[in-house]
């Protein structure tokens with residue numbers, strides 16, 4: 001399967017900055033959502049789940065076709081809770097109906113990362129909505145219960161290195177888990193609406209207790225009321241991953257640079273862009289105040 005990015009006839013940087021601004025303003029307007037966690041982290045998770053269905057075997061799945069808009073994909077049990085994110089973006093699509101769903105879902109994640117003080121993410125438009133017959137089957141998203149060998153094998157389909165895997169999972173600084181959605185329980189202190197490298201310092205420094213949660217799933221808990229999934233904790237158990245956990249815990253700039261690079265690879269995986277297609281780096285709301 002070839003996913004050829006479309007040239008955005010007549011739409012330019014300013015058009016996409018308007019979409020960015022509409023998403024960013026709505027994140028601010030609805031900052032009390034989910035006990036103050038806000039919509040940002042869920043928009044990042046939607047961009048991830050839209051992209052994580054990629055299969056290098058036949059170049060199927062991934063962000064290109066915007067297929068998360070179909071119930072068949074949105075009802076994947078591992079995507080529980082993300083209907084809040086697609087409900088958040090539906091009025092944005094109505095306001096800018098010229099955008100594709102694939103571009104909207106990935107731009108939602110880019111906007112959230114930048115508005116939550118993360119790195120600037122260069123973003124390319126051109127994804128084209130594909131039909132219901134192209135919706136990937138369930139079973140392509142990663143499960144949170146497993147260890148480092150599972151994690152390493154899972155990311156093989158993206159051809160990600162150990163360093164790229166560790167950087168990507170650092171996005172778990174954002175948001176929290178919900179018993180009713182993923183079956184994990186993770187209240188976070190309020191600063192996890194800020195994209196930082198603290199996931200790595202928490203992982204290394206906290207005294208983690210492996211416990212069964214109220215849904216019967218095992219997770220790691222620390223006294224500050226924060227948690228780690230088994231697949232998060234795997235990053236400190238595996239000596240090769242641990243090298244990068246330590247690097248990122250000690251160097252936020254390095255984390256930001258490496259996260260930016262692997263996140264772009266994730267949301268563009270499987271798509272052929274014309275080399276003339278511009279990479280847009282949008283301004284945050286704060287940067288646009290006169």
Ligand SMILES: Nc1cccc2nccn12
Pocket residue numbers: 172173174175176177186188227228229232
């Ligand atoms: N925020 C968040 C979401 C999902 C998993 C996870 N592990 C640690 C933190 N975290």
